[in-house]
Structure formats: structure tokens, C-alpha cells
Amino acid sequence: MRRVLxxxxxxxxxxxxxxxxVLALDAAIRAAPLAGIDDVVPxxxxxxxxxxxxxxxxxAIVAHVDLLLPPDRRTTAGTGGQSAARQRPEIPRPAExxxxxxxxxxxxDLPHVAxxxxxxxxxxxxxxxxxxxxxxxxxxxxGFAYMVGEDAELxxxxxxxxxxAVPAGAVALAGGYCGIYPREMPGGWQLIGCxxxxxxxxxxxxxxxxxPGASVRFVIEWQP
Amino acid sequence: xxxxxxxxxxxxxxxxxxxxxxxxxxxxxxxxxxRRSAHLANRLAGNDPGAAVIEATFGGLAFRAEIDxxxxxxxxxxxxxxxxxxxxxxxxxxxxxxxxTLRLGAPTSGLRTYVAVAGGGLAVxxxxxxxxxxxxxxxxxPPLAAGDVLPVGDPTLSARRASVPAAADSLAVRxxxxxxxxxxxxxxxxxxFTAAAHxxxxxxxxxxxxxxxxxxxxxxxxPLARATSIELPSEGMVRGAIQxxxxxxxxxxxxxxxxxxxxxxxAVVDDEDTDVAAQLRPGDxxxxxxxxxxxxxxxxxxxxxxx
Numbered sequence: 213m214r215r216v217l218x219x220x221x222x223x224x225x226x227x228x229x230x231x232x233x234v235l236a237l238d239a240a241i242r243a244a245p246l247a248g249i250d251d252v253v254p255x256x257x258x259x260x261x262x263x264x265x266x267x268x269x270x271x272a273i274v275a276h277v278d279l280l281l282p283p284d285r286r287t288t289a290g291t292g293g294q295s296a297a298r299q300r301p302e303i304p305r306p307a308e309x310x311x312x313x314x315x316x317x318x319x320x321d322l323p324h325v326a327x328x329x330x331x332x333x334x335x336x337x338x339x340x341x342x343x344x345x346x347x348x349x350x351x352x353x354x355g356f357a358y359m360v361g362e363d364a365e366l367x368x369x370x371x372x373x374x375x376x377a378v379p380a381g382a383v384a385l386a387g388g389y390c391g392i393y394p395r396e397m398p399g400g401w402q403l404i405g406c407x408x409x410x411x412x413x414x415x416x417x418x419x420x421x422x423x424p425g426a427s428v429r430f431v432i433e434w435q436p
Numbered sequence: 437x438x439x440x441x442x443x444x445x446x447x448x449x450x451x452x453x454x455x456x457x458x459x460x461x462x463x464x465x466x467x468x469x470x471r472r473s474a475h476l477a478n479r480l481a482g483n484d485p486g487a488a489v490i491e492a493t494f495g496g497l498a499f500r501a502e503i504d505x506x507x508x509x510x511x512x513x514x515x516x517x518x519x520x521x522x523x524x525x526x527x528x529x530x531x532x533x534x535x536x537t538l539r540l541g542a543p544t545s546g547l548r549t550y551v552a553v554a555g556g557g558l559a560v561x562x563x564x565x566x567x568x569x570x571x572x573x574x575x576x577x578p579p580l581a582a583g584d585v586l587p588v589g590d591p592t593l594s595a596r597r598a599s600v601p602a603a604a605d606s607l608a609v610r611x612x613x614x615x616x617x618x619x620x621x622x623x624x625x626x627x628x629f630t631a632a633a634h635x636x637x638x639x640x641x642x643x644x645x646x647x648x649x650x651x652x653x654x655x656x657x658x659p660l661a662r663a664t665s666i667e668l669p670s671e672g673m674v675r676g677a678i679q680x681x682x683x684x685x686x687x688x689x690x691x692x693x694x695x696x697x698x699x700x701x702x703a704v705v706d707d708e709d710t711d712v713a714a715q716l717r718p719g720d721x722x723x724x725x726x727x728x729x730x731x732x733x734x735x736x737x738x739x740x741x742x743x
Contacts, residue, residue, distance in 0.1 A: 217624035220704030223674045225624045238460070253459040253672030255696055260672025262459070350462040351670055351696025354573050357462075358670070394462075395574060414563050414575060420461040 214281070216274050219260065222250075224273055226259045231348050231360065233281075234259055235425040240280040246273065254424045255349040256358070310344070310427035313392065315383050316434040319403035321371070325385060328368050337435045339364055340404065345390060345428040350420060355394035355412025357422035366390070374400030381406045383430070390430075392422075407433075438503050438588035439553070441580050442537065445496020448580040449569035450558050451691075452488040458564055459672065459695045466570035469650055469691040469714035470548050473511035477552035480508035480529050484593040487557030488567040490580065492549045494717070497580075498539040501532040505588065506554035512546025512715060513611065529554065545611045546715040556590030572651050572692040615641055615721035618688075618709045622726070623677060625668065625700030633660040637678070637703060638726045642686065646718040650692040653713060655722075659684025660702060670696040676705040676713075678724075688713055 217225040228234050238254040241261070248268030253260040263273055317337045319325075326336040343366075345359040352358075367388040375398065378384070382393040384401035391401055394412035411421045422428065441448070451474065454467025468474035468491055478487050490497060495514040501507075508529045509516060517539040518524035522532055532538055540549060560567050560577050569576040580586075626634070642657035660680050673679070677689045679699040688705060690713065703724065705713060716722060 218621065219624050219672075219701070220621060220674050220676055221707055223672070223704075225671065251457050251459045251465075253695055255671045256669040258669075258671040260459075260674070262672075262674070349670065349696060350460055351672075352462060352694055354462045354575060397574075418461075419564065424460055 216277065218270065221265055221270075223260055223262045224270060224277075226261065226277055228257060228259065231256060231346070234348075237277070237280060238424060241277075244276075244280065246276050249273070253349075253351070255351065256360075308426065310429045311422060313383070313407050313409050313428060313430050314433040315341070315405040315407050315430050317405040317432065317436065318434065319383065319405045321384075321402035322404045322436075325366075325368050325402050325404055329366060333436055336366075336404070337432060340366060340390070341430045341432045343430075345430070347422050347424050347426045347428065348389070349424055350422065353394055353397065353412075354414070355420040355422070356391060357411065357420075357426075357428075359390045359422070359428055360388065361390070368402055370400040371402060374398055378403065379406065381408060381411075383407055437585040438501070438505065439586050440500045440502060441498075441582055441584040441586070442500055443496060443498040443539075443582055444580040444584075445492050445494060445498075445540065447493040448497050449491050449571070450488050450560055450577050450580070450586075451491045451568045452557070452566055453486050454568050454691070455564050455566040455570075455575075462695050463564060463573060463575065464570060464693060464695045465675070466568040466573070466576070466650075466692050467566065468550065468568075470511055470550070470711045472708070472711040473548070473715075474550040474552075476527070477508045477510035477550040478557065480510065480527065481506060481552035481554040481557075482529070482594060483552055483554065483557050487552065487590065487593040488560065489553075489557060490551040492540055492551065493547060495540040495542040495549060497549075497551065498537060500537045501534055502585070503534050503588075505532045506530070507532050507538065508552045508554075509540070509549060510552075511549040512543035514543045514549050515541035517541065545614075545717075547717040548714060553588045554594065555588055556592065556594035557588070559587040559590045570692050571649070572694060612712060612715055615723050616712055616716055618713060618722060618724050619706040619727050620676075620678065620703040620709075620724050621706070623701035623703045624671075626702055628662055628664050628666075628668075628700045629680070629702050630661045630663045633662075633702065634726075636660060637686070637724050639723075641721050641723050644716045644718050644720045644722065648716075648718060650690055652690050652693055653688040653716060655686045655688065657685070660686060662700075668698050668700050670698045673697045673701070674704060676707060676710040677701045678703040678705065690714055 215227045219225045251262040326333045343361040347357045370386045378399035380395045383405040386401040451468040454465040516524040642655040645654045647654040678686045
């Protein structure tokens with residue numbers, strides 16, 4: 213059941229079933245912009261809509277979102293919720309080809325991650341580099357994409373003690389996500405390698421290499 | 437180049453109204469922490485509200501005018517030291533002749549003081565459409581340092597002549613109450629917390645810890661207990677959100693908060709009260725007051741209630 217939760221007076225949090233619905237709603241809002249919507253934040257299971265209540269009231273945002281959602285995903289109770297024969301609408305895949313990220317698999321945590329997953333280092337590298345990834349959300353820092361594996365989930369916990377400085381370009385895993393650190397910063401994810409790809413450049417257009425919904429493939433540049 | 441920083445004080449940054457529309461790139465809004473005071477300073481200087489100002493933290497800022505400037509200062513009350521003929525004072529525009537120095541003393545209450553320069557404000561280079569320094573994201577100009585020379589004058593942001601305060605502005609210049617009282621609405625994860633936690637947040641006092649900054653106020657006081665132990669997938673965050681990490685101590689998000697976060701939000705402080713929060717310093721005491729959830733649900737109309 214989808215819900216719309218107020219988040220203060222200037223934002224609404226739309227809860228959805230999963231990433232496909234999030235990306236579909238995010239794309240739909242951008243394609244049919246409503247005056248007064250200041251920003252849209254897609255995340256793994258939600259879309260947060262920032263708006264100016266002086267320009268558009270919350271009820272209008274809710275109505276707008278309802279119209280953009282497929283009938284079986286609407287937030288109002290009229291459709292009677294889920295039915296056994298519910299049709300899943302086709303969520304179009306992005307037209308762009310996958311972004312290829314070259315990786316030197318030399319991360320300090322690589323052996324430890326392999327052990328945690330019950331794999332050899334070679335198996336881990338093969339799995340990570342053969343998996344299709346998709347960007348679920350970009351947050352935490354400019355250009356920091358949270359990527360989910362479509363074929364496999366490499367789920368390891370964060371480090372118990374975060375590092376005070378993770379190098380820019382570090383490729384890391386935590387909580388089922390893969391991320392790439394856009395610049396040197398403190399970080400608690402497990403480092404499996406590094407890339408020379410520039411995921412964030414504020415002077416580039418577009419500044420972020422990875423956007424929500426983008427497909428990503430990791431390519432072995434070096435492995436132990 | 438129109439003014440030279442002599443002393444940034446504890447922290448001084450360039451801020452305007454921030455970056456809008458870049459959340460899906462992981463870029464938060466940033467911008468002035470106390471929008472009301474910054475707006476007043478710009479208005480007194482005859483600037484558009486979007487003009488870039490200097491946000492000084494705990495006063496201490498000192499700079500020299502390299503050309504004739506008109507300046508206005510608003511926010512936390514600081515003693516102002518300038519040549520006598522400048523007739524410098526808070527909350528009114530005054531002239532700084534070329535070569536004159538303005539020095540802010542330390543505020544006895546409040547935290548952030550805004551310095552606006554007539555002619556459209558500071559004209560430093562914008563990044564992603566804004567001249568704001570986002571300390572968390574590392575975007576925009578670096579924090580000000582002694583020796584920095586800043587350009588002034590953006591004709592697109594200077595339309596009016598400098599003005600004098602109207603009666604309503606007296607609200608902005610009154611020192612904040614203590615304890616500060618911040619009104620809040622239930623947040624999206626209100627029901628992840630116990631009834632006792634709801635009661636605690638609406639009644640008890642909290643102290644602003646020294647770990648507070650432009651990202652948010654880290655509060656010390658009774659921890660807020662969770663009703664469920666499920667982990668929250670990261671979701672969009674808002675300024676004014678009260679998020680609760682595992683230790684139960686609330687964090688009130690301010691201007692440089694990250695775009696997304698994984699800690700549940702129990703409440704969201706009213707937008708205008710976040711400007712009050714932006715003036716609270718370590719050691720200050722604050723309380724929250726719940727605004728009615730029923731009132732909010734009525735305003736939202738067609739929102740489905742939670743199953």
C-alpha cells in the first residue's frame with residue numbers, strides 16, 4: 213500500500229514498493245513539472261517532494277502524484293488495494309548504455325569482504341564485475357551513487373570503525389549497496405578497489421557521472 | 437576587488453539562498469542558516485534577497501573596505517567597531533569609506549551574524565547556481581581566511597536603495613527567548629517511536645551540544661525510544677527534520693544537512709522556527725512544542741492514513 217507522509221510543511225514523502233516505482237514516479241514528475249515543486253529526491257523506496265506551500269498546497273501535490281502513479285499504485289483507498297490479478301506496468305529501462313567503471317581491485321577490505329561472503333577473492337572480483345548494477349539513489353555527498361546489483365547482492369556490513377579518510381575514487385560495499393567515493397572523505401564502507409573514473413566534477417556538465425536509474429558495469433582493470 | 441578579509445573570526449562563509457533542484461545529484465540546498473536575519477541585512481542594504489552575504493559565526497569577523505561601501509549587519513547582536521563617522525550599528529545601513537575597517541565583536545547571545553554589502557552583495561564565483569559554501573558537501577567558496585579579497589557588486593541583485601527598518605523588523609532584532617521554543621509537526625517516522633518518546637520530545641528540555649554546526653544541532657537530553665527496530669532505508673531529508681540516531685539523541689537538521697539520511701525522522705520543526713534554531717549556540721537550552729497532527733492531516737486532505 214502506497215502512502216504519502218507529510219514531512220514538515222514544505223515536503224511530502226511518497227512511499228512506494230521499490231526502486232522501479234521510485235524511478236518511474238521521479239521521471240514522471242520531471243516530465244510533468246508542477247509549479248511550486250522545488251526539488252525531488254528519489255531514494256530506494258521513497259520519493260521526497262520539496263515544495264513551496266505559498267505557490268502550491270500540499271493537497272495539490274498529492275493529487276498530482278496520484279495522477280502520475282499507475283492505477284494500482286495510487287495512494288487513495290478507492291482502488292481497494294492489491295488484487296491477486298494485479299498487472300505490473302512496464303517500467304521502461306533507461307535508453308542510455310551502462311556506464312562502465314574501470315576498477316583496480318586492490319581495496320584494503322577485499323580479502324575480508326570475500327571471507328564474509330564465503331568466496332575466494334577471485335570469485336568476489338568475478339561476481340562484482342559480471343553483475344549489472346543500477347543506481348538506486350544519489351545522496352550522502354554530491355555524486356555519491358548508491359548502486360544495487362541486479363543479479364547478485366553482495367551484502368556486507370559497514371566497518372565497525374569508519375576510516376577518517378577514504379581516497380577519492382574508492383569503490384566500496386555496504387548494506388547491499390556498492391558506492392564510489394566522489395572525493396576524499398571519512399567513510400565506513402568496505403573498500404574493494406578504486407577507479408580513475410571521475411564520478412563528481414562540479415565544473416563538468418553534467419557534474420555527476422551517475423544518476424538515479426542509470427545502469428553501471430564494473431570492468432576489471434587489475435585484480436590480484 | 438572590493439573588500440579584504442582581515443580576520444574571519446571563528447568561522448565566516450559566503451552564503452546566499454543556496455542550491456535548488458540538485459538533490460538527485462546528492463547536492464543539498466545549503467545557503468544562509470538564519471534566512472530571516474540574512475533577508476533583513478540584504479533588505480537594509482537595498483539588495484535582492486538572493487544577494488550573497490557573509491555569515492559570521494560567533495562574531496570576530498573583520499574586513500577592510502577597498503572602495504566606498506554601504507553595509508548592513510543583522511542577526512546575532514555584535515558590538516561593531518568602525519571609524520566613528522561611519523556611525524556603524526546593527527540593523528541599519530551605514531557607509532564604510534575606502535580604507536575603513538569594520539570589526540565585529542563577539543555576540544553575547546545568538547550565533548550567526550550577517551553582513552550584506554549594497555550593490556548586489558558579494559560577487560564570488562557561483563557553483564551550481566549558488567555562491568553558498570556547503571561545508572558538508574565541500575561545494576562553493578572555501579571558508580573565508582585572512583587575506584581573502586572578495587569582489588562586490590552584482591547588478592542583477594541590486595534593485596533598490598538601502599532602506600531603514602520598518603516596525604515589523606523589530607521582531608527580527610529581539611534577542612531569542614531562553615529556553616527557545618520550537619514548534620514541530622510529527623515527522624514521517626513518528627510512529628516508529630514510543631508514546632513515551634512523543635511525550636518526552638514535547639515536554640523535556642534539550643541542550644545544544646558543542647558538536648553542532650551548519651549541518652545540524654546535536655542535542656543532549658533524554659533519549660527517544662524506538663517502537664520498532666527495523667532499519668530505515670535512506671530517504672530524503674529536510675531542513676528542520678529531527679532525526680534520531682541509534683543513541684536516541686535528537687539531531688535537528690540545518691542548512692548543510694545531507695540530501696538523504698538513514699535515521700528516522702520523528703518530527704519536523706516549523707520552517708520559520710529553523711531560523712531560530714540557527715541562532716542557538718552550544719549550551720543553549722531548547723524545547724519543542726507539538727503542533728496538532730490532526731490539524732496537519734486536515735490540511736493535507738486526500739492523504740491516505742497509514743494502514
